[in-house]
Amino acid sequence: MEDAPYRRIAAALAARIAAGTLAPGERIPSTRQLMAEHGIAMATATKVLATLREEGLVEAVRGVGTVVAAAEGRAPLPDRAAVVAAAIAIADAEGLPGLSMRRLAGQLGLPTMAVYRFVVDREDLVLLMMDKVMGDNPPPPMPGDGWRARVEAIARLQWRMYRRHTWLAQAVSFTRPLVAPNAMAHTEWTMDALPGLDPTTRFTAAVLVANYVRGTAVNLAEEAQAEQDSGLTEQEWMRAQEERISGVLADARHPLMASFITSPAAQHFSLDGLFEFGLQRLLDGLAPLRPA
Structure with missing residues (x-):
C-alpha cells in the first residue's frame, strides 16, 4: 500500500535532517516550493x-521562514538493519x-517520519522482520537418514523459531504470503527433503508442514498475551481453575475428559507435547504418498 504523498515527502526531508544534509537553522522548502x-x-x-x-x-522564524530546528539530543540516523x-x-x-512506527521511532531516538526512510509502511516493516528472523534460522544441513528425519528437523527448527519470536506466527500468512526470500528458502529445503514426489505434491506437502507448525504456534502468542494480562503462567492458571473444572466434571457427563484430567499425564500436557504428537501423525499421513 502506497504512502500518502505528504508522508513520503516529509519522510524524505526528515531523513535529510537526520543525516545532516539539512543543518540546524537552514531553510527548508516553502509550501510553494514543495x-x-x-506537483502537489x-x-x-x-x-x-x-x-x-x-x-x-x-x-x-519570523522574517526567515521555516528552518531546521536545533539538533539537541537528536540521535544519528541508523541503518535499515x-x-x-x-x-x-x-x-x-x-x-x-x-509495534507502531511511533513506538519504533521512540526506541531509536528518531522522529517518526525518519523511520520511513527505511520502510514503506508497517506491512513492509513486518515483512523485513519476518525475513530477518527466517534468515537467522536457516534450514539445517540435510540429514542423510531419510525423508522423515529431514521433515522433522525443519519442523522442529521452525517451532523453536516461533517459540523465540511468538509474534511471528501472526505475521506469516499462507493465503496471502509475503514475498520473503529467506522464508522461501525454508519451503525449497522442505521440498528437497521429499524426493520421489511430483512437484505439486512436494510443494503442497512442504506448505502443509509449515502451516501445521505455524497454526500450532499461533497459540504461543495468545498464551504470552494471556500471561502478560493475568500475571499467571499456563500452569498457574490451570491450578486456579481446578475447583471450577472439578465442579463441571462432577456430574459424570464427561467421563473420558475426567479420566484424562485426573491422570498424571494431564500435569504434563503442553503445546510442545501437542506439537510433537501432531507432527508425528502428519508424517504418518505423508508416508503413503512416498514411492514404494
Whole structure:
C-alpha cells in the first residue's frame, strides 16, 4: 500500500535532517516550493510542514521562514538493519500490537517520519522482520537418514523459531504470503527433503508442514498475551481453575475428559507435547504418498 504523498515527502526531508544534509537553522522548502517540486496541492504541502513541526524537526522564524530546528539530543540516523532489529526487539517483548512506527521511532531516538526512510509502511516493516528472523534460522544441513528425519528437523527448527519470536506466527500468512526470500528458502529445503514426489505434491506437502507448525504456534502468542494480562503462567492458571473444572466434571457427563484430567499425564500436557504428537501423525499421513 502506497504512502500518502505528504508522508513520503516529509519522510524524505526528515531523513535529510537526520543525516545532516539539512543543518540546524537552514531553510527548508516553502509550501510553494514543495508544490512546484513535487506537483502537489497547497493543502498537501502545508501538511508536509505541519508534520515536520509536530516531530520537532522544524520551526518557524519570523522574517526567515521555516528552518531546521536545533539538533539537541537528536540521535544519528541508523541503518535499515538497526531499524529492523529494534522492531524485532519490540515485538519480542510486547507482541505485534505493541509495534507502531511511533513506538519504533521512540526506541531509536528518531522522529517518526525518519523511520520511513527505511520502510514503506508497517506491512513492509513486518515483512523485513519476518525475513530477518527466517534468515537467522536457516534450514539445517540435510540429514542423510531419510525423508522423515529431514521433515522433522525443519519442523522442529521452525517451532523453536516461533517459540523465540511468538509474534511471528501472526505475521506469516499462507493465503496471502509475503514475498520473503529467506522464508522461501525454508519451503525449497522442505521440498528437497521429499524426493520421489511430483512437484505439486512436494510443494503442497512442504506448505502443509509449515502451516501445521505455524497454526500450532499461533497459540504461543495468545498464551504470552494471556500471561502478560493475568500475571499467571499456563500452569498457574490451570491450578486456579481446578475447583471450577472439578465442579463441571462432577456430574459424570464427561467421563473420558475426567479420566484424562485426573491422570498424571494431564500435569504434563503442553503445546510442545501437542506439537510433537501432531507432527508425528502428519508424517504418518505423508508416508503413503512416498514411492514404494
